[in-house]
Amino acid sequence: MSGGSSISGTSSSADRPLLIQVVPRLKPGRCGVSDQAVLIARELNTAFGIDSAFAVLNSNEQSDLPYPTVYCPPTKLLETWRELTQGRVAAALVHVSGYGYSSDGAPTLLADALEQVGASVQLGTAAYFHEIFASGPPWKSVFWHTRRQKRALRRIVAQCGLIVTSIEHNAQWLESESRDLGEVPVERIPVFSAAGEAEAPLPFAQRNPTMAVFGLAGTRQLAYRQLAATKDLIRTLGIEEILDVGPECQSPSALNGVPVKPMGPLPAVELPAVLSRARFGFVTHEWSYFARSSVLAAYCAQGTIPVLIGPIPGPADGLTDGVQVVSPQTAEAARRSGWETCSQAAWSWYMGHRLRVHAERYAQWIGERR
Numbered sequence: 001m002s003g004g005s006s007i008s009g010t011s012s013s014a015d016r017p018l019l020i021q022v023v024p025r026l027k028p029g030r031c032g033v034s035d036q037a038v039l040i041a042r043e044l045n046t047a048f049g050i051d052s053a054f055a056v057l058n059s060n061e062q063s064d065l066p067y068p069t070v071y072c073p074p075t076k077l078l079e080t081w082r083e084l085t086q087g088r089v090a091a092a093l094v095h096v097s098g099y100g101y102s103s104d105g106a107p108t109l110l111a112d113a114l115e116q117v118g119a120s121v122q123l124g125t126a127a128y129f130h131e132i133f134a135s136g137p138p139w140k141s142v143f144w145h146t147r148r149q150k151r152a153l154r155r156i157v158a159q160c161g162l163i164v165t166s167i168e169h170n171a172q173w174l175e176s177e178s179r180d181l182g183e184v185p186v187e188r189i190p191v192f193s194a195a196g197e198a199e200a201p202l203p204f205a206q207r208n209p210t211m212a213v214f215g216l217a218g219t220r221q222l223a224y225r226q227l228a229a230t231k232d233l234i235r236t237l238g239i240e241e242i243l244d245v246g247p248e249c250q251s252p253s254a255l256n257g258v259p260v261k262p263m264g265p266l267p268a269v270e271l272p273a274v275l276s277r278a279r280f281g282f283v284t285h286e287w288s289y290f291a292r293s294s295v296l297a298a299y300c301a302q303g304t305i306p307v308l309i310g311p312i313p314g315p316a317d318g319l320t321d322g323v324q325v326v327s328p329q330t331a332e333a334a335r336r337s338g339w340e341t342c343s344q345a346a347w348s349w350y351m352g353h354r355l356r357v358h359a360e361r362y363a364q365w366i367g368e369r370r
């Protein structure tokens with residue numbers, strides 16, 4: 001990262017609210033955090049009349065997005081803030097993903113920057129914690145980084161007037177850290193889909209007897225290993241074809257006698273048409289991380305029934321095995337009850353935290369500060 005800064009994009013109307021989104025990089029289509037930030041910016045603009053700008057702190061790779069954007073090191077965030085606001089009252093939304101800002105997962109320079117800005121200007125800061133800290137045994141390098149990660153995160157929490165995250169584990173830790181800071185709310189909102197949202201899901205009977213395996217190469221390879229061990233599951237679901245969606249990987253040509261069709265890394269505009277016509281989509285995430293899974297969100301947003309390899313030991317983030325998602329343990333009972341019920345339940349669960357819900361919460365927070 002160079003020591004200077006550069007600005008690109010278009011200007012904003014001075015009489016409209018401004019939200020500056022702080023991100024480690026701005027690479028739509030290649031970075032999940034970027035995709036989320038850009039979609040929030042679009043929704044805030046079209047639905048709530050709120051302008052967005054971006055401060056990119058860990059990448060010089062230019063984007064052609066139509067927003068004022070400054071690429072700078074964290075040490076220049078205060079200077080960037082003044083450059084983007086030009087005297088306007090503004091708020092910040094910080095996307096916290098430790099490894100995005102630092103190779104050791106400890107966003108210490110980000111914490112330094114937020115403290116400097118907060119001490120110099122009237123700053124309202126919200127943060128969406130995509131991740132918090134990693135953990136592992138002493139023989140893993142991450143064990144030696146955990147303390148640094150926690151220290152940096154505590155300092156970021158101390159600068160926030162609104163804290164949002166996706167999963168219960170993250171929320172519990174953030175709440176414990178924010179208790180001494182007064183009335184700082186910690187809200188849990190599962191991630192939304194970056195692959196479109198159906199106004200109403202396609203009826204199950206009109207869908208193809210296919211299962212989508214969607215995600216990065218490593219995610220899909222894990223999916224095929226898990227599916228290979230569950231011959232009865234594919235038969236119970238009535239799957240006739242598996243759609244392999246994502247970057248090239250060593251996917252099998254067939255799985256348990258069912259052909260696998262390579263679809264490649266489809267553009268975001270094409271994904272909804274594929275996912276909405278698939279009856280099922282496979283998920284490799286552990287149940288406790290469902291609410292931060294963009295893959296699961298993409299399925300549920302289309303009413304595509306998520307399938308997992310193991311049962312959920314009770315409700316998790318509003319999801320119940322056999323209701324919104326199915327596993328080998330619940331698939332037969334769900335089939336007898338009717339797949340349409342599962343499809344509608346998955347979509348209904350998603351609609352409670354769709355993109356509009358995220359944008360509306362930030363718009364409300366900005367409005368409370370004005």
